[in-house]
Amino acid sequence: MKVTELAKAKINLTLDILGKRDDGYHEVEMIMQSIDLTDQMVFTLTDEPKITIECDVSYVPTDERNLAYKAAKLLQQKFAVDKGVHIVLNKKIPVSAGLAGGSSNAAATLRGLNQLWQLNVTIDELAELGSEVGSDVPFCVYGGTAIARGRGEKIERITKAPPMTILLAKPQISVSTAVAYQNFSMDKILKKPDTKAVISAIQNQDPQAICHHLGNVLETATFAMHPEVEKLKEQMKSFGADGVLMSGSGPTVYGIVLKEKRAMRIFNALRGFCNEVFLVRTV
Ligand code: ATP
Structure with missing residues (x-):
């Protein structure tokens, strides 16, 4: 069986x-x-x-x-x-x-x-x-x-987020979740995510508002250890992703792209310098 x-x-x-x-x-x-x-x-x-x-x-x-x-x-x-x-x-x-x-x-x-x-x-x-x-x-x-x-x-x-197209790019480094948390300190938080705003954006099925309020306080800790992760985030933003964030303790950075056609273009551009790039959807 x-x-x-x-x-x-x-x-x-x-x-x-x-x-x-x-x-x-x-x-x-x-x-x-x-x-x-x-x-x-x-x-x-x-x-x-x-x-x-x-x-x-x-x-x-x-x-x-x-x-x-x-x-x-x-x-x-x-x-x-x-x-x-x-x-x-x-x-x-x-x-x-x-x-x-x-x-x-x-x-x-x-x-x-x-x-x-x-x-x-x-x-x-x-x-x-x-x-x-x-x-x-x-x-x-x-x-x-x-x-x-x-x-x-x-x-x-909670209510499922609206269907969204997402690009994932993983730099060729590994980040230990434990080390990222060790390097985190409450007084180094630059910007807190607006969790409530993201929840209402999900309830309203509003991808644009979701993109606007994404946030991850562990970014500072991981970026300090691996500046290339921050660079990747900036790159994804400059290529035209609508909302960009590091996932978990990293190093994967994702970008929500509201227009499917643009997602393909950014996917191809990212593949030029990152060999682990994925085009996925929320499920
Ligand atoms: P998280 O986001 O929960 O911190 P992660 O994606 O950063 O997880 P994982 O891929 O889950 O990390 O793996 C972290 C560690 O767990 C690796 O050192 C790996 O060797 C070990 N590991 C144990 N079981 C598995 C598994 N089934 N698949 C992948 N890694 C595993």
Whole structure:
């Protein structure tokens, strides 16, 4: 028996940090949006209770460090499952890019194994379990558009953002989320995102207003470590993208482009100096 799931990447329409908590995490408020850049995952039932992973990208760990493995192990233990699974993971989402690729793989594993192992767990329960694997996992269980609070694991689902065309460009560097947060300080915030304005723009299905209010307080920390990310943002803006922002802790920069024709032109221009460029849509 086999189950196939698509793991969607996410972008942050906003990322705000409200403070540092006693447990070391930051209290965040983020508007998350899933996009149709996906990894494919195929789950095959095995009689042996082992969890094995095969991945087409050599630098992604396939052992217990893989977030998909962690999610599978959690379900297996929680529900005393005596079966196992072989997971084939085809990666398209760039790794360590600010697009929640690993978290999305964990979320797809929770959904896929819920079917494969016939667990009948509700989506809300899956999201709650996901928070034990990683802060971005609960959002990835649902997808769509949502506000994430707490350390990112408390999800309030909202009306889906209007369909938008988005360009993603990932410079050839990796940014560790932990290091970006370490380099962040509340008194270095230049501009806070207007989360409320983005929420009303989503409710009004107004892409122009969404573009106008995008914001991410982690940009300062990542730009200081990697000036090329800021340069890429400026470049995307100068090519004519309507709203430009770094996603998560970076280094991926995205641009919302309101006119499809212009998106193709900017896509081609970006490919001239960035070899990981994607043209995607909100989903
Ligand atoms: P976020 O935006 O949530 O910080 P990210 O997109 O920056 O995530 P990921 O692609 O999720 O980062 O990967 C970060 C780290 O997790 C990498 O060091 C990678 O080796 C490890 N990892 C574990 N499982 C996976 C997975 N299934 N896919 C990709 N990376 C994984």
